Amino acid sequence: MRAIEIQEPGRPPVPVERDAPEAVRGETLIKVTAAPVTPLDLLCASGTSYFGRPRTPYVPGVQGVGTVEGEPVWFATSAGMAPGDGSMAEVARVPEGSLVRLPSGVDPVAIAALGLSAIAAHQALTWRGELVAGEQVLVLGAGGVVGQAAVQLARLAGARRVVAGARSAAARERAELAGADAVVTLDTEDVAELAARFAAVADGPIDLVLDPLFGVPAAAAARTLRPGGRLVNLGSSASETCPIDSATLRGKSLRLLGYTNNELTPEQRAASLTLISEQVLLGNLSVTHESLPLREAEEAWRRQREGTATGRIVLIP
Structure with missing residues (x-):
């Protein structure tokens, strides 16, 4: 072979x-x-x-x-x-x-492209992030595969508004095509400036941040969260460390949550893949x-x- x-x-x-x-x-x-x-x-x-x-x-x-x-x-x-x-x-x-x-007739290439990345996006939003219909979500790295899937899956889970962050023009375009309501450019290392950009396009405080980047973008996103808001980290594409200040964490009683696919049960993974394949068939996810x-x-x-x-x-x- x-x-x-x-x-x-x-x-x-x-x-x-x-x-x-x-x-x-x-x-x-x-x-x-x-x-x-x-x-x-x-x-x-x-x-x-x-x-x-x-x-x-x-x-x-x-x-x-x-x-x-x-x-x-x-x-x-x-x-x-x-x-x-x-x-x-x-x-x-x-x-x-x-x-x-998988359901009959589903495109194998489309499912392969989504795969574990979409599983991570779905479980990070729902299982770890406890997304509730009507909440506002901020997706960092929204031009990547995890981010594109997260924008669409957040919407399918009932998010009322999805804000995206992406660095390059091509990545921002992919985030827009995925259905983000607003896209912020991640081209600064100034935490306060980036937080102001997020706040300017958000409809009030953010409820949940999905973060595959860490670093400055995560620190800025944390400042936009409502009291008791959640940030789920599932990667470190921007940096292995993050300058989140203690006052932001303590002042809002924020929850910072880690995520890895390795913690999923076979049943969780299968449930996500089933939902993903169904949405691919319906034309709602790619x-x-x-x-x-x-x-x-x-x-x-x-x-x-x-x-x-x-x-x-x-x-x-």
Whole structure:
């Protein structure tokens, strides 16, 4: 079968021919139809992540979409985090418990592009953020895949207004296309200035902030929260540290909450994926993406690493 391999940590994947995996008890063989290239894939393959140096060679791909006996499924793997292979091959073997059945007719590339990023957005908004219909939400990093999904999912959950923050012109355009009511440019390191920009376009104090950035944007967003407001952090794309002042935290009794997909139960993950796939079918949920053949994985890898991809890149075996 066709596949790609990480043969040395820190190096791009290479196309290879492999023997197809054989079925074993408790696991399922999946004919892969779409495998996204994500930041987590590159982190795992770098050999410098908190998962440790991966055992090589291995097939990367922490998630994918495929079919089992002709029926569509989404699946997750531990490729790069534990010994074993992932989704970037014609056939993948995964534990039965990692499968989520998908509705017939759903676009596999669209689901692959959303995948774990949309699951994170949904659960961070609802499970950790406790979003209530009628609340006002601020989504940071709204031009990224998590952010685009969060803008749409917040609206679907009943948010009355969704404010977005994004840095580049292209990212701001993606946030607008996702349906944000207002988009703020994140091009300053001045916390007070950025907080004033958020306040200027918000309809009163913010109830919930979804934050995949941390750093100055999170500190500014915290200043816009109402008393008892919540900020859910699920990433550090801007910085590993954040200059939130104590007076803001104490004065408003704010709640700062961490989020990781690793804490989800299989049932939570499946519930999110089911909702996501239903909304894709209804035309209510999508993120910017493109597809490339598996043989162009090295190019996809490079663009993801350099940040030059226009959206999520999905490989087609």
